[in-house]
Amino acid sequence: GRVTELPWGMPFPGMGPGPRHPTALYEAFLEGLVLFAILWWVSAAPRRRGLVSGLFLLLYGVFRFSVEFFRLPDAHIGYLAFGWFTMGMLLTLPMILFGLLLIAWSRKQPVVGVQGAKNV
Numbered sequence: 001g002r003v004t005e006l007p008w009g010m011p012f013p014g015m016g017p018g019p020r021h022p023t024a025l026y027e028a029f030l031e032g033l034v035l036f037a038i039l040w041w042v043s044a045a046p047r048r049r050g051l052v053s054g055l056f057l058l059l060y061g062v063f064r065f066s067v068e069f070f071r072l073p074d075a076h077i078g079y080l081a082f083g084w085f086t087m088g089m090l091l092t093l094p095m096i097l098f099g100l101l102l103i104a105w106s107r108k109q110p111v112v113g114v115q116g117a118k119n120v
Contacts, residue, residue, distance in 0.1 A: 001070050021070040030063040046113050050106035058099030061092040068092075 001021030003009075009019025038059060043052050068088045073079050077087050 023071045048106040049109040054099045054102030057095045061095035065092045
């Protein structure tokens with residue numbers, strides 16, 4: 001990650017002086033715990049077909065795009081545009097777009113119950 005003065009900055013050997021953003025931990029939290037919790041909550045209730053997949057693509061892309069602001073760009077590529085736009089950001093845009101399209105498509109689908117649930 002980039003150099004930071006935040007108290008949770010971590011030293012990384014071979015990366016130069018100063019503590020850096022622990023972007024792997026940011027990703028584990030957002031793309032792991034937060035994303036899992038949201039998808040678990042949505043999938044536990046009756047929903048429209050395609051909604052969970054669309055949410056996964058959208059949220060994973062948004063979380064990954066956000067974390068890219070704290071990462072260093074690939075050394076052999078650098079920034080692609082605007083002095084901040086990286087290859088990682090570019091690669092998340094199709095996921096975000098397809099996630100939005102899938103969510104929009106799911107709104108036209110019938111609501112289905114939770115698979116495996118028994119009516120009592």
